[in-house]
Amino acid sequence: MSDSQRRQITGFSNPTIKRLRSLREKKHRKREGHFLAEGLRILTEALDAGKTPKLLVLVEDAPLHPLAEKIEQATLDAGGEVIETSEAIIAKLSGKSNPQSIIGIYADHPTPLAELDRKLSDIWLVAQALRDPGNLGTILRTGDAIGAGGLILIDDCVDPFAVEAVRASMGAIFTQKITQASWEEFLPWLRSGEGQLVGTSLNTDKDYQAVRYSPPTFLLIGNEAQGLPASYETACDILVKMPMMGKADSLNAAMASAVMGYEVLNQRRK
CATH class of the missing domain: 3.30.1330.30 (Ribosomal protein L30/S12)
Incomplete structure (x- = not known):
């Protein structure tokens, strides 16, 4: 050169x-x-x-x-x-x-919600009001690992193109579709076609491994501190939770995405 x-x-x-x-x-x-x-x-x-x-x-x-x-x-x-x-x-x-x-x-390369093709994958990650760029980047990396179609950011999320998010994504910022929308835009779009909306929540007794997930599965993860708003939980097709055997009552948002994503992937593989 x-x-x-x-x-x-x-x-x-x-x-x-x-x-x-x-x-x-x-x-x-x-x-x-x-x-x-x-x-x-x-x-x-x-x-x-x-x-x-x-x-x-x-x-x-x-x-x-x-x-x-x-x-x-x-x-x-x-x-x-x-x-x-x-x-x-x-x-x-x-x-x-x-x-x-x-x-x-x-x-930058955000994909408008109206142009998102849900048929691209059986798994989609959805994050609501995510605030930490490291979490967002890690979720993108998880999405790449499990073959997700992309990450849909709901409401006021941290910028996916922030330096810290890009760094944490380890390159997945370039392989995953990234879409940003309000809840009022996302829910009608989701209901206009096939798609099971699965929310992670403490307000349920349903174990995450006790459910058979239907494709395409949209895994909805709430804000790191507050979780999902009650109205968002009500709109989900199903709420699940992961067992907490120690004193912690919940997992980090990025970790919860990984656990849920691999459960859905493993069900597909079986």
């Missing part, structure tokens, strides 16, 4: 660096329609999913891994730009003291 195809940036005050740093904030991501992803593994997952960066940032004078060379070439072939800069500037973009040596800027 010829370095002449790269643009070098050395100053923190460079307008491009300022713009890229601004993508750490939701309002700027929304305005730009782009988000930041970091690390060779995540960028390789993106490339495998057919996604190339609009802009690629590399550490100057550092030897490139063969996979990084492949990403760089794909970026240039797609008309993207490649920048090389110092490790200190990349640390500012990353927000970490020990940053990855490669960062990609990608177009």
Whole structure:
């Protein structure tokens, strides 16, 4: 790869660096329609999913891994730009003291609810008012692992394209459909076709393994602190809970998604 195809940036005050740093904030991501992803593994997952960066940032004078060379070439072939800069500037973009040596800027890709094809998978994950980006990213990763069609975010959820969520997704941000909708939009859409809505709740005695789930199954996980609103629970086809054998009364939202997702997957496999 010829370095002449790269643009070098050395100053923190460079307008491009300022713009890229601004993508750490939701309002700027929304305005730009782009988000930041970091690390060779995540960028390789993106490339495998057919996604190339609009802009690629590399550490100057550092030897490139063969996979990084492949990403760089794909970026240039797609008309993207490649920048090389110092490790200190990349640390500012990353927000970490020990940053990855490669960062990609990608177009965000939410799927409108009306365009979601429920026939793509027998399993869908639905999260309501999720607040923690790490939980959201982990749920995306779980969705990829169980072959879910995607993640539907209900009401006021944390931004799925936040740096922390992208990092926790380990590349699943590029493989999972991501849809955002209000409850008032989601429920009529769900009822317009096939789909079993399964809610996790403490307000039931039905064990999660005592139910035969019908495809496509939509697994609804509530807010980390409050759980599901009562009216949302009433709208579910069935409520289930996981046994708590210790003092804890519930699982972390991401963990609950994984337990439920694998139960549905295992029933399909059997």
